[in-house]
Amino acid sequence: MNTGQGKFGARKSTWGSVNRGGGWNQGEFRASSRGGFWGRSRGGHKGVPRNNQPWKSKPNRDMPGKRLSEEEIAVTQYMSDHKGFNGIIKSRYSDFQVSEINEKGEVAKLTDLTVPEPPEEDSVDEDEELFSKYNLEILPIETWDNINKLLMTAQPTDEKVEIDVTGMTKEQRTKIHDAVKKAFTDAIVGSTVTVDDKKFVRFERYRKGVRIDNRVKWNWPGEYLYFIVYKENCDTMDAAVRIAERLRLNIKPSMIGYAGTKDRRAKTSQWFSLRKVDPRRAAAASAPGLRLGNYSFGHATLKLGMLRGNQFRIALRNVTADDSVIEHACALLRDRGFVNYYGLQRFGVRRDTPTYVIGRKLLQGNFRDAIELILEEREGELSEALRLYRSSGPQRAARALPRRAGRHIEVRLLKALAKAPNDLLGALNKISRNTRLLYLHSYQSLVWNKAVSERLQKFGKQPVAGDLVPLTKVTNEVFAEELVGGMESDGDDDEAEQKDDQSATATPNTDKSDKDSKTDKVPVKILTQEDIDSGRYTIFDIVLPLPGYNIEYPPNMRDFYEEQLKKDDLTLELRHKIKSYSMSGAYRAVAARAAALRWRAVRYSDAGADLLRSDWDELNQRQLHGIIPDGKYKALLLTMSLPASCYATMALRELLKVDTSCDSQAAQNNYHLAAGHGDKHEENHSEVNKNENGVEKRKMEDEYIMEVKKTKASVGENYSSGNQ
Incomplete structure (x- = not known):
């Protein structure tokens, strides 16, 4: 091999x-x-x-060396041939703001930190209270007496009350546990055990060393808590880890649901979900730079891919072009779109x-x-x-x-x-399974980038015979492997994944119909010359496959795919003897267009000043003063919406005609020093930008010092009082 x-x-x-x-x-x-x-x-x-x-x-963080360039990931082609211009992407992380768009078309925006009030339980009169305590519809009076006797003994006892529940459903067993917990609170500890192929519900008196049943009655309107997470300079997975740590509920980051991953170096807002976590407790996870709010409830967890797209608000600094050049370039981006490359991230x-x-x-x-x-x-x-x-x-x-x-x-x-x-x-x-898939999908993405560059070089920016168009709506990057199991498991996530993968290693993947039958093949049409002559299709209808066993390769590009994979000793099907490493493939549009694209040029002088208001700024009614009519520098402010898995940096690359890599952009970020020639005010701002936007970091640290006591006092006491 x-x-x-x-x-x-x-x-x-x-x-x-x-x-x-x-x-x-x-x-x-x-x-x-x-x-x-x-x-x-x-x-x-x-x-x-x-x-x-x-x-x-x-x-x-781990310190990387020199970063990847666009050329190394086969990002080489453009949709338009206009003259580009200079503009710095992410000069500060506040210059890049992202809001998720859910499947309903709603834009995630943090507007409300209020924690919802718990629903009121049905009140009962005194005559009903006794019956409610010992629910005879759940257990007979003799069983209630036996459980009560466990508490009557003067000394701790090892005696247990066991109820045969063989044949009962989980829902029926849960009702028994809930009834006993309501009657005796934590004084009686319940568990479900299996003895000689029979299942029993076991109750015993609480003593040190006996695990307490921590299940609580859930009265909220949905099984899953939804909330918007607003974060600064923090990516989605880091946010999930921080929330899990602060909740202290033995919640693993993998049990937190979310629909998409957002950039670290940005200010972003997106939905998260948690199963049966009280919103009062979830609110305690808020911290400077990581805010939770807009709580609601639903009946399903969020999984990767459950979003329509993202709205971007972007500031490009030190723009040097005339307004007429900017207008022309932005209009072309709006009309002709951009090559839908996978970006460096x-x-x-x-x-x-x-x-x-x-x-x-x-x-x-x-x-x-x-x-x-x-x-x-x-x-x-x-x-x-x-x-x-x-x-x-x-x-x-x-x-x-x-x-x-x-x-x-x-x-x-x-x-x-x-x-x-x-x-x-x-x-x-x-x-984790999703992390392993990131490596596998990264390889598929590189092959796709190479293929789309070859396709555009060879055939141009119009449909040709042999291209593929989907017969159903194709959402970018919906991999079958990624959607199996989602982001949440009711049990131990790691153990479940390990069992799945171990079973896969024991059985070679020789039956091609096994997995194919579980994943519907996306129907596609191979365009003929007659289709081309009809004028019904544009470049925005064309898709190219990410390699795998469950896709169709376009006849005009099949040889290219085969050649690329053969170089790496791989086949077109990307089948593996271990099922979890077999890739089904997917389709991705060759080109994309930004929706609701708006732009305006502004002036500023302070290189460290914010030019965009964030959700947190608006929530706190913070006004910005960085934009001034006669400022020394020009900035271009953009707002646009892109489909899921489209990279805003690739749209900016099309606009500016520049390399969007970190190294390339960072090399331009001392522009205010060059203009100031030793001006101490400008030098101070240079130090700010060189240290990951130190102004923002110091602001967050000061905010933390002011709020840590308030967080403990208000959120902690409110939650405690709410549970009493």
Whole structure:
């Protein structure tokens, strides 16, 4: 099998050789042939990159090296040939604001922090109260007496009351638990046990060491709590982790539902969902830069893909073009759209190991190589553990892990490998299913980017015979694999995923009809010359497939797909002997258009001033003063809506005709220094921007100091009083 050696070739473990069984043979340390990891020479000083600028002493995030460029992900074509102009994307993270659009077409906007009042329970008179306490419709009086006797004994007792519930439904058993809990509160502890193929509900007196039944009566109007999360400089997955930690309810981030993932370096608003969490408790998860509000209820969890799109509010700074040039370019973007490329965010931040390289290794079945790439040595809080993994193996690395680093996938891998070094699949299964799919989809996305560039170069920007058009509405990036199981499990998410994947490893994927029958194939039409001559179709109707076994390849591009996959020792079907690594594929529109595109040019002088009002600004009636008529610099303010999985940076690339990579944009961000020539006021703002928008960070820190006591006093006391 081709291991894909080359720039991103296979790498042996540097602390030992790989044996045939997939495990390690510990041996002497072998230095990397590239002269060290993460771009350091063998003699380089740890923590100091080659430009002699020291890293921060306590980095909060892994420090990437040089970022990917657009050319490296095959982003090369444009829809229009107008002259571009200069404009800085995300000069500050407040310049990029995103609001989710749900399936109903509603835009997520944080407008209300009010916590809803709990519904009132039905009142009963004194005669009914006794009957209500011992519900004879649920249990006979003799059983109630036996349970009551458990509390009458002077000394703690090990006696139990067991009720045979074999054949009862879960709903019927829940009614029994609820009735006893209502009558005796936490003094009696209930559980459901199985003995000799029979099921019993067991009740015993509470004593230390007996697990309390924490189930509560749920009177709210829906099983799931919905709420809008407004966040600053925080991506969706980080927000889910922070909310889970602050709730302290043994809730895992994977049990928090959401419809889409949003950028970190932005201000964003989107819906989250939680199952049977009291909104008063959820409100306690609010913190500066992470606000919860607009609470409502529903009957289903949110899953990836359950959205119509996103609304973007964007400020491009230091625009140098005349207004006439701007007007012409914006009008072309509105009318001709943009190539619907996957943006750089899709492929990770590490240029030396993009996510598509790891995805390719997984699809090839080179699990060892994939693990080695994920655990590559780099700066950050895991640097010491990753260094020890290279030099001494997973056991030493696992012992060196920081205490509060559990959210990293590297931590899960290292702990699993420390316990079972030969079980590569078991270690990979410790990574959440959606994270593994991100690697696989990243590889598919790279192939798609290459295909759309080839298609536009070869045939132009109009439909041609052999193109595909869907016969039903196609939503971008609806992968069958991603929708299986969704984002939430009533049980242990990790265990459920592990069981699914273990069962998959035991059974080779030889029956092609097995999974095909579970996933409906999207019907598509292959255009003929007659269709082209009819004029019924435009470039916006054309789709290209992401490779997989459940899609149709366009005849005019099939050879290209086959050639690309063959280079990586893969087939058009992307089938794998392990089912969880077989990809069904999907369709994506070649071009997209922004809806409700609006723009206006403004002037400003303060490079650190906000130019866009956020949801939080509007909620607190905060006015902005950065826009002034005679300002030194020009900015372009844009508002637009894009379908789900469309990248706003690709629309901006079409508008500006510039590389949207972080390195390219950051290189322009000292414009105010060049103009000021030593002006101290401008120099101060340069330091602000160089330190991840320090003004915003300091504002959030000050806000936190002022509000932490108020949060504990108001939210905490309100919740406590509400439960009494």
